[in-house]
Amino acid sequence: xxxxxxxxxxxxxxxxxxxxxxxxxxxxxxxxxxxxxxxxxxxxxxxxxxxxxxxxxxxxxxxxxxxxxxxxxxxxxxxxxxxxxxxxxxxxxxxxxxxxxxxxxxxxxxxxxxxxxxxxxxxxxxxxxxxxxxxxxxxx
Amino acid sequence: xxxxxxxxxxxxxxxxxxxxxxxxxxxxxxxxxxxxxxxxxxxxxxxxxxxxxxxxxxxxxxxxxxxxxxxxxxxxxxxxxxxxxxxxxxxxxxxxxxxxxxxxxxxxxxxxxxxxxxxxxxxxxxxxxxxxxxxxxxxxxxxxxxxxxxxxxxxxxxxxxxxxxxxxxxxxxxxxxxxxxxxxxxxxxxxxxxxxxxxxxxxxxxxxxxxxxxxxxxxxxxxxxxxxxxxxxxxxxxxxxxxxxxxxxxxxxxxxxxxxxxxxxxxxxxxxxxxxxxxxxxxxxxxxxxxxxxxxxxxxxxxxxxxxxxxxxxxxxxxxxxxxxxxxxxxxxxxxxxxxxxxxxxxxxxxxxxxxxxxxxxxxxxxxxxxxxxxxxxxxxxxxxxxxxxxxxxxxxxxxxxxxxxxxxxxxxxxxxx
Numbered sequence: 169x170x171x172x173x174x175x176x177x178x179x180x181x182x183x184x185x186x187x188x189x190x191x192x193x194x195x196x197x198x199x200x201x202x203x204x205x206x207x208x209x210x211x212x213x214x215x216x217x218x219x220x221x222x223x224x225x226x227x228x229x230x231x232x233x234x235x236x237x238x239x240x241x242x243x244x245x246x247x248x249x250x251x252x253x254x255x256x257x258x259x260x261x262x263x264x265x266x267x268x269x270x271x272x273x274x275x276x277x278x279x280x281x282x283x284x285x286x287x288x289x290x291x292x293x294x295x296x297x298x299x300x301x302x303x304x305x306x307x308x
Numbered sequence: 309x310x311x312x313x314x315x316x317x318x319x320x321x322x323x324x325x326x327x328x329x330x331x332x333x334x335x336x337x338x339x340x341x342x343x344x345x346x347x348x349x350x351x352x353x354x355x356x357x358x359x360x361x362x363x364x365x366x367x368x369x370x371x372x373x374x375x376x377x378x379x380x381x382x383x384x385x386x387x388x389x390x391x392x393x394x395x396x397x398x399x400x401x402x403x404x405x406x407x408x409x410x411x412x413x414x415x416x417x418x419x420x421x422x423x424x425x426x427x428x429x430x431x432x433x434x435x436x437x438x439x440x441x442x443x444x445x446x447x448x449x450x451x452x453x454x455x456x457x458x459x460x461x462x463x464x465x466x467x468x469x470x471x472x473x474x475x476x477x478x479x480x481x482x483x484x485x486x487x488x489x490x491x492x493x494x495x496x497x498x499x500x501x502x503x504x505x506x507x508x509x510x511x512x513x514x515x516x517x518x519x520x521x522x523x524x525x526x527x528x529x530x531x532x533x534x535x536x537x538x539x540x541x542x543x544x545x546x547x548x549x550x551x552x553x554x555x556x557x558x559x560x561x562x563x564x565x566x567x568x569x570x571x572x573x574x575x576x577x578x579x580x581x582x583x584x585x586x587x588x589x590x591x592x593x594x595x596x597x598x599x600x601x602x603x604x605x606x607x608x609x610x611x612x613x614x615x616x617x618x619x620x621x622x623x624x625x626x627x628x629x630x631x632x633x634x635x636x637x638x639x640x641x642x643x644x645x646x647x648x649x650x651x652x653x654x655x656x657x658x659x660x661x662x663x664x665x666x667x668x669x670x671x672x673x674x675x676x677x678x679x680x681x682x683x684x685x686x687x688x689x690x691x692x693x694x695x696x697x698x699x700x701x702x703x704x705x706x707x708x709x710x711x712x713x714x715x716x717x718x719x720x721x722x723x724x725x726x
Contacts, residue, residue: 180311187318194325208340208349255413256344256370270365272652274643283643285413 213308220245220303230261236293236305237261247293247305248279254286266290335384343372350374350381352389363542365653376408400516402430402461402501409516422646425607429500429516432608432619436460437499439615441478444495447562448487456614460499465612472612490565497567498554505557509573512553517542519606524549526691544654547691548596552580555597578724589624589722591698596691600627602672603650624718626668627677627685629700630710637679638671639664647675656688 174182215234223229223245229238235250235258250259250266257270265282266275274283279290294306336354343350352373361367366376374381376399383389395401399408405426410416416426433439436459445451445458459475467473480492497505500518504510512518521539526547558569574580578593591600598606605620613619629635640647640663650673651659657676659665666674666685677687680697687696701708709717 177311180315184311184315184318187315187322191318191322191325194322194329198325198329208342211342251344257367258369270367270370272649283648285649 213306215305215307217303217305219301220297221301223303228261231305234293234305234307236307237266238295238303238305245295245297245303247295249291249293249307251291252286253281253288253290254284259290338384341368341372343368343375344370346372346375348372348374348381351384352377352379352381354384355386355389359540362540366542378404378408395515398513398515398517398521400513400520402435402515405430405515421610424610425516428604428608428610431463431465431610431612432500432606433613433616434606435500435608436463436475436612437478437496438472438475438612440495441491442614444491445483445485445488448485450483450485450488454614456612459612460496460501463612465610468611470611470613470618472614475612487565494566495560504553505567505569507569510553510557512550518553519546519550520544522547522550524553544598544650545656545691546596546598548577551597556580588724589719590724591696593724594696595687596689598690599676599687600674602668602674604670604672621670622668623713625701625713627666627674627687628698629702630713631701631706631708632710634700634702635685636667636669636671637664638667638673645673647673650675654690656690656693 215231217223217231217238223238223240225240225242227238227240229240230250231238231247234247236247237250239246239248248266250261251257252259252268252270252273254268254271254273257268259266259268259273259275265277266279267273268286271285272283273281273286275286275290276282279292281287281289296304296306298304338351339354339357340349340351341353342348350372353368356373372381373379378392378394378399380389380392383391393399394404394408399405406416410426412418416424418424429435436456438456438459441458441460442451442454442456446454451457456472456475458478460478462475462477464474478492480489480496483489483492496502501514503514504512509524511523513521513523520542522541522543523539524547526549556570558567560566561568572579600622601620602622605622608619611619625635627635638645638647640659640661643661647665648659651657657678659675659678664679666677666679668674676690677685680686684697684699687698688694689696707721
């Protein structure tokens, strides 16, 4: 068994190496976090509503995530955006149409303005049915 | 020696990295919000998610925070995030209000004149204080008449029905009269850009928030102090207690040119409402100031004025009429009538097309007062939501003199003793 003692020079070398190794690990961790940081995703523009058969003729379905109102009439599917054309608040569905809770704009059942301050009708959203029968709504 | 230096440098590097990592670990986990109106991500809710919605008209999901408050939207460090905020906690201060609250869809720059609130408020006599300044300068012989020439800040308008199109900034240090100088030092505490006097009873914000952010409890018996840091609210439901932060707190003493605070602090509304020497009728202390005084009176009409009475015009007859004439009314036939907008912002009354409301002599809607089928009127308190029914003077036993319609004359019979 050797009776070797650590010289001061070796201790300094070892300590420096250990500190540099720790620093390297910390730096790598920071670099890893930097490289793996994801930007905030853009809001989706396409929504899969599942089987179109879930929305029978005559139905009015509130789609809170979009937000929109899905209508299934005799002429097919249509969707009205529930984003107020004044400043972008979400309008509320009423028996007589839609009402903006922020500034009082009113829209009829077709989304046409009946009271300001909004000046434009609620936007109509495009709908489509995929080959596997799923209903999609597009906001772009 | 080189080895020691190398070790020291290595240690410094590690220490720096550890400090950076520690600082990073103290940042909150980012909570992203993409407001509908801006479409740009902001992280303010990472720390401020517990704040209540500021108003129904400004939902955070639509407006976000940065549009009004400024600040660095992506910063998670508090100092950095707040470094570019406008007006500190109050973006409605008149020094920054144009950047915070303006816009053609917002509070100025719109084609609809009645919505240019910033232009009206910043030229109002509550903002310019032009009447008080002119009065003091005239009283002490500095100017030849009561016409306003100076305001708290310089302001000009392209045209004005009063004939005054510009005010220069009042600078007390440039005044030579000692009384006017003292007025500038002691008495500029109640305009909309002035910091409030010390004391909770005076506490209010500046700018729009002086009135629209409630810092005073509507209930004087509620002794719980309102903490400024907890206030995140904009409202048109304004209690008289908010007006009282300036209007009912004392008097300016012309002999000493100092403010003399009101010494009594009654908790009941009857005694709190007016200064001790004043006469008043029951409606004046049961109602809130905003129940009768209109937005134009309080916020101005875009003209520059010399005295309060040039803009304040509501009298008893506005709502009660005269012996020969009923108060003026308007039947709501246009869904875009301003009355509906105002009733939406403060829904104390369910106005419908076909309703008949009272209007002022200047055709401003008194949207909270509706004509009832029996010829009486119902008023809904804008701040307390109470319903009051009152009747017109015409057909009553009132003996008013049609030529004396100021409230002082009505007080001769209708004042309430305390």
